[in-house]
Amino acid sequence: MKSMRMAAACMAVAALLAGQPAAAAEESDTAQGIAEYREMLSDGNPAELIEMTGEDLWKEPRGPKAASLEQCDLGMGPGVLKGAYAHMPRYFKDADKVMDLETRLVYCMVNLQGFTAEEVTKKPFSGAGQYSTDMESLVAYVVAQSRGVEIAVPQEHAKEREAFARGREIFYFRGGPYDFSCASCHSRDDQRIRLQDLPNLTKQEPARAAFSTWPAYRVSQGALRSMQWRLNDCFRQQRMPVLKYGSQASIDLTVFLGVNANGGAMNAPAIKR
Amino acid sequence: MLRMNALAPACAGLAMALSAASASAQQAGDIKVDYDALVAELKESFSEKGLAKLDRLDQSDMQKACSRADAGGELPADVSGRITKEAMASIKPPADGNYLGDWKAGEKVAQNGRGLQFSDTANTVNGGNCYACHQMTKAEISFGNIGPSLYQYGKLRGDSKEIVEYTWNKIYNSHAYMPCSNMPRFGAAGILTEQQLKDVMALLLDPKSPVNDDSVKP
Numbered sequence: 001m002k003s004m005r006m007a008a009a010c011m012a013v014a015a016l017l018a019g020q021p022a023a024a025a026e027e028s029d030t031a032q033g034i035a036e037y038r039e040m041l042s043d044g045n046p047a048e049l050i051e052m053t054g055e056d057l058w059k060e061p062r063g064p065k066a067a068s069l070e071q072c073d074l075g076m077g078p079g080v081l082k083g084a085y086a087h088m089p090r091y092f093k094d095a096d097k098v099m100d101l102e103t104r105l106v107y108c109m110v111n112l113q114g115f116t117a118e119e120v121t122k123k124p125f126s127g128a129g130q131y132s133t134d135m136e137s138l139v140a141y142v143v144a145q146s147r148g149v150e151i152a153v154p155q156e157h158a159k160e161r162e163a164f165a166r167g168r169e170i171f172y173f174r175g176g177p178y179d180f181s182c183a184s185c186h187s188r189d190d191q192r193i194r195l196q197d198l199p200n201l202t203k204q205e206p207a208r209a210a211f212s213t214w215p216a217y218r219v220s221q222g223a224l225r226s227m228q229w230r231l232n233d234c235f236r237q238q239r240m241p242v243l244k245y246g247s248q249a250s251i252d253l254t255v256f257l258g259v260n261a262n263g264g265a266m267n268a269p270a271i272k273r
Numbered sequence: 274m275l276r277m278n279a280l281a282p283a284c285a286g287l288a289m290a291l292s293a294a295s296a297s298a299q300q301a302g303d304i305k306v307d308y309d310a311l312v313a314e315l316k317e318s319f320s321e322k323g324l325a326k327l328d329r330l331d332q333s334d335m336q337k338a339c340s341r342a343d344a345g346g347e348l349p350a351d352v353s354g355r356i357t358k359e360a361m362a363s364i365k366p367p368a369d370g371n372y373l374g375d376w377k378a379g380e381k382v383a384q385n386g387r388g389l390q391f392s393d394t395a396n397t398v399n400g401g402n403c404y405a406c407h408q409m410t411k412a413e414i415s416f417g418n419i420g421p422s423l424y425q426y427g428k429l430r431g432d433s434k435e436i437v438e439y440t441w442n443k444i445y446n447s448h449a450y451m452p453c454s455n456m457p458r459f460g461a462a463g464i465l466t467e468q469q470l471k472d473v474m475a476l477l478l479d480p481k482s483p484v485n486d487d488s489v490k491p
Contacts, residue, residue: 161304162304164304165304165305165306166306166311166314168344169306169311169340169344170311170315171344172340172341172343172344173311173315173332173340174332174336174337174339174340174343175329175330175331175332175336176325176329176330176389177329177389177457177462177463177464178389178457178462178464179335179336179339179457179458179462180457181340181343183343183344184419184455185419187343190418191417191418191419192417192418192419193405193406193417193419194404194405194415194416194417195415195416195417196417198419235319236390236391236392237390239325239329239389239390240319240325240329240330240391241319241320241321241322241325241326241327241329241330241391242319242320242321242322242325242391243318243319244318244319244320247317247318247319248314248317248318249314249315249318249319250318252314
């Protein structure tokens with residue numbers, strides 16, 4: 001928060017020096033207003049309720065095998081939740097794949113509970129005015145167990161390093177009628193779309209600030225949004241087709257974003273506008 | 274002034290911290306990503322919906338070269354020259370020779386951010402979404418800063434033939450003047466109609482538009 005204020009102050013100073021007084025002062029007031037609004041919101045985050053729903057879902061025997069998810073291995077051992085999200089995506093030997101949290105949850109629901117992948121991924125994101133989907137609730141619960149834990153997305157296994165390299169290419173991949181890539185909006189400092197700040201995801205500090213605060217409760221949508229949703233909606237705005245849930249590209253990109261954020265402290269689910 | 278002087282060193286510090294070498298360049302290291310395999314992976318990772326077909330993942334030569342340049346690679350002079358040349362060749366001047374439409378309609382185009390997303394339909398009226406990246410009028414304070422401010426665009430530049438044609442060309446295909454520009458090719462990519470382009474031109478150049486006259490309400 002402090003660094004955001006400082007950045008806003010610096011922008012104002014820079015603009016004043018460049019001789020555009022009125023607009024800059026208004027802008028910095030607006031930025032400060034938004035920062036204060038966010039601070040106020042964070043006092044009561046509706047994500048906490050969703051986390052509780054997720055905890056129930058985690059512990060409840062469900063599916064054809066009437067099993068809970070308590071033996072699900074998110075990379076730190078079966079049932080270990082503390083810090084698990086801060087170390088994902090990561091390579092899983094049993095699946096011989098790099099998986100993010102959401103694809104790993106699907107894996108556990110299929111293998112432990114006996115669901116089919118199709119049924120658990122049929123509608124991963126809640127619609128307007130709907131309560132969180134099971135997947136969103138589970139995500140909220142698991143992610144919350146990494147609050148304060150240092151982000152350490154691993155790059156030890158060859159497949160983790162390959163995922164990063166592909167994720168980087170995807171980040172810069174321009175396509176579609178608008179010629180946009182992720183980098184069009186997220187590779188320079190202090191940029192905005194309208195009044196929305198755009199983090200420079202190629203640099204450590206802003207990458208940490210962004211990665212550590214997703215998933216998040218989106219006030220404007222009244223919904224808990226996961227990282228898979230975040231990427232899906234970015235690609236919509238890039239005018240790309242629909243990013244498939246749990247697709248290889250989504251995981252590669254998440255590895256790229258996560259590794260760039262390594263060393264930051266998780267603080268999610270956060271609350272956003 | 275005192276406050277600014279006091280803040281200056283802090284700002285310099287912040288700037289240095291922000292410009293610390295990115296993790297990405299080092300991490301990508303020596304792993305070579307096969308281009309065809311990557312495109313195949315992308316096509317496997319997306320599904321078509323509405324207007325948004327998988328062919329949007331087939332890069333043009335420009336998109337491919339610019340992706341490489343954006344990622345820190347080289348943009349060789351001959352490639353850069355070819356991009357600007359092909360962009361210039363793609364530009365069609367207005368059929369009736371009249372570049373300026375109605376600024377009021379242009380303001381609507383500038384405000385509208387819809388169009389060509391997988392959530393849109395063929396009936397969606399595409400917008401130019403100019404305010405997403407540019408300041409334009411004094412009245413609209415919700416503007417982005419990815420592109421330069423266009424406030425008082427016509428007032429500062431006049432309406433000579435050169436300025437009018439340059440402005441048309443820039444909106445039609447920005448790569449004609451700046452290879453690998455971030456700005457969509459509003460004319461060449463079929464995002465806006467000829468009439469919409471003329472209306473945006475009027476918003477920028479008409480002395481009576483709110484871009485050039487603060488007393489006019491958009």
